[in-house]
Amino acid sequence: MANNLLRSPAHASTIPFSRPPTPGAHPLQIGFCGLGAMGYFMARNLANSFKSQLPPLLVYNRTVAKSQKLLAEVGASAVKIADTLDQLATECDIIFTNLGNDAVVTSIYNEFAKALAQSPPTKVKIFVEMSTVYPTLAGDLDRLLSSFPHVHFVTSPIFGPPPGADKATLVIAMSGDYRSKKEVAFLLVPAVGRKVIDLGGNVEKAPTLKLIGNGMIMGMNELLAETLTLGEKSGIGQQTVYDLVKGKLRDISCSTSTGS
Numbered sequence: 001m002a003n004n005l006l007r008s009p010a011h012a013s014t015i016p017f018s019r020p021p022t023p024g025a026h027p028l029q030i031g032f033c034g035l036g037a038m039g040y041f042m043a044r045n046l047a048n049s050f051k052s053q054l055p056p057l058l059v060y061n062r063t064v065a066k067s068q069k070l071l072a073e074v075g076a077s078a079v080k081i082a083d084t085l086d087q088l089a090t091e092c093d094i095i096f097t098n099l100g101n102d103a104v105v106t107s108i109y110n111e112f113a114k115a116l117a118q119s120p121p122t123k124v125k126i127f128v129e130m131s132t133v134y135p136t137l138a139g140d141l142d143r144l145l146s147s148f149p150h151v152h153f154v155t156s157p158i159f160g161p162p163p164g165a166d167k168a169t170l171v172i173a174m175s176g177d178y179r180s181k182k183e184v185a186f187l188l189v190p191a192v193g194r195k196v197i198d199l200g201g202n203v204e205k206a207p208t209l210k211l212i213g214n215g216m217i218m219g220m221n222e223l224l225a226e227t228l229t230l231g232e233k234s235g236i237g238q239q240t241v242y243d244l245v246k247g248k249l250r251d252i253s254c255s256t257s258t259g260s
Helices: 002-006 039-050 064-074 085-091 102-118 135-145 162-167 178-188 205-233 238-257
Strands: 030-033 057-060 079-081 094-097 125-129 151-155 170-176 193-198
Touching (some): 030 039, 030 085, 039 057, 039 064, 039 178, 057 064, 057 085, 064 079, 085 102, 094 102, 102 125, 102 135, 125 135, 125 178, 135 151, 135 205, 151 178, 170 205, 178 193
Parallel strands (some): 030 057, 057 079, 094 125, 125 151, 170 193
């Protein structure tokens, strides 16, 4: 009996944190900024996962048509469209951002900061940056937001393509304030991703791992291109080499899964 009581949920091992405290009297208001190729699916999955437990997800995108498309897909019980970034920053307890590049991230967070300066938070507010940014920018954003009372910043870049975002199979790196990471991790797994990699309190660590991962993928792509070119030039043919590569990758996958 004791063993049954202590048994964790099936996905608990994918979240390296204890369960967040019991929610307060008011349910969390979650916001999402950036409905691009990845953000759209992540926002949709968040909205669908918590529509019976939390207020509708408040979404903002500079191209309003994308917000309207999401609203049409999931319904008003799951999504509400924010008119401005100020509304997102002031009304939400947790704000997720998934944006195109460092310049856009900087612009959006400067607007958040202006909104917070005009309406300082009276309770905990967590900003979660999920884009691919330089680690130094993450540090700058942390210093910017930490100047406001009750505000915390978490970096949470993601690994995976748009189909992975669609199917909620992403891997999520995370660094920042411990308590904030607990809140965020239990929102994201399994709603958005399948696993969280905890990288500690330094917000620059998660973006660093993301860049390392991207560098590895680019190197693998370059090696594959050179290998296929060699196959073609040698007269063996690209398809034959590609079939060999696929077979070797399958063998590695099988040996890893069986522990050999």
